[in-house]
Amino acid sequence: MPSEVDAVRLRGIGKRFPGVIANHDVDLTIRAGTVHALIGENGAGKSTLMKILYGVQRADDGTIEIGGQQLVLKSPTEAIEHGVGMVFQHFMLADNLTVLENIVLGAEKLHGIGDKARAEITRISDTYGFGLRPDALVENLGVADRQRLEIAKVLYRGASIIILDEPTAVLVPQEVDALFVNLRELRNAGNSVLFISHKLDEVLAIADDITVMRRGATVGTADPKTATKRELAELMVGSELPSPATADSTVTDTVELELHDVTLTDEFGRDLLTKLSLRIHRGEVLGIAGVEGNGQAELVETIMGMRIPTHGRITLGAEDVTHWHTRQLREAGIGYIPEDRHRHGLLLDSPLWENRMLGHQTEAPNAKGPWINRSGARTDTTRIMADYDVRAPGIDTPARALSGGNQQKFIVGREMSGSPVVLIASHPTRGVDVGAQAAIWDHIRHARAEGLAVLLISADLDELIGLSDTIQVILRGNFVGTFDPATVTPQDLGTAMTGGEAA
Structure with a gap:
């Protein structure tokens, strides 16, 4: 008492x-x-x-x-x-x-x-x-x-x-x-x-x-x-609680990203990923559910060229990109919202306008030919801050000075810029409030309707169910179930995620 x-x-x-x-x-x-x-x-x-x-x-x-x-x-x-x-x-x-x-x-x-x-x-x-x-x-x-x-x-x-x-x-x-x-x-x-x-x-x-x-x-x-x-x-x-619910399907027949029996082995010979296959179409959100530490991070790092698969093949459109470097993948149109924004998403001691260029330093508006376009990056940073409600004194503010949620909104804004063909989104709304969450959901839904293919990894099961066209559950580096968001419940996903009966 x-x-x-x-x-x-x-x-x-x-x-x-x-x-x-x-x-x-x-x-x-x-x-x-x-x-x-x-x-x-x-x-x-x-x-x-x-x-x-x-x-x-x-x-x-x-x-x-x-x-x-x-x-x-x-x-x-x-x-x-x-x-x-x-x-x-x-x-x-x-x-x-x-x-x-x-x-x-x-x-x-x-x-x-x-x-x-x-x-x-x-x-x-x-x-x-x-x-x-x-x-x-x-x-x-x-x-x-x-x-x-x-x-x-x-x-x-x-x-x-x-x-x-x-x-x-x-x-x-x-x-x-x-x-x-x-x-x-x-x-x-x-x-x-x-x-x-x-x-x-x-x-x-x-x-x-x-x-x-x-x-x-x-x-x-x-x-x-x-x-x-x-x-x-x-x-x-000052507004009502948002919902991640997505209305009509926008999935097309065009495959943007495909993994064929991808296996990733560590230095001790243990499988981190085992014969994973997935296919994401233009206009589709494929959700990945799993308890943290079951291969989600390794899956993302393999797609992004940070790890090279031991076996299997990755294709982006018609290209085999299995051995491509991260920069090549970025320039080919893959956006990346990382799970750890401090480690992979930001230069914390650099101003926001420099962080706008991070991962996109060879692309407009951040570059003109071989040269950095400082004014273009600064102007576009102002746009991102306005469009994504990033609260900071200005574009020269170091990323470290922003709250975690505002850092996340900035990264989402950066990665949704430039019309990517595929977006790898790891926990895109982790640590953000309901207002920012609603804005991020709206941006993902709008980009999906415009043809973006999205791989969505999230610990928020309501978010996965609301935004995804299909959900796959990963457990110990294997896909153990495929679910229809229209009928699955968070409890169903939780059971599969913790080793219960697979779908």
């Missing part, structure tokens, strides 16, 4: 950066022993607020109270000392270490590295139903277990206030249900959870309280017992 003392009280929080007001007069109260959801569109200031609460950044204005004590948090170490832990969207785990080694790393002084540490990890796992085995190698864990491991890490360090940033982004429905069981156990034990998500149905299912942010300020609170997704969407972005 919630106690009388609030776990967290933020009052009048303000944070300014050059040219940007990230937070302005933000208020947030998290009751002890509750799950509190924080929602808002990209650029609403959620990430900045969490960094302030976790001690990564200092607020310019306002006060922070934890457990009734007013504090000035100067670092994450101080936040942890006062019971605040944060689980980031991108896991911070060492695959070559065990569960125990990952948990105690950097916290050896708490319980040592031996039997005492093992006993504490077992206690945490048993108390909250995590099912973690201390000696299991992290590289052998599924995504859901890695999520639980990250939560166990902060609990091991004594956190009673746990910030979860988009914790369900890569989970299938059954894994989300299991995570929510864990979160309820955390709440029932008196912990407080700050749940950041764009998935409004999940927010309504798990939250005790909801706070909505817009353009750096808190604009309201909602009671999940009475609020609807539509009401929350209107608070967030």
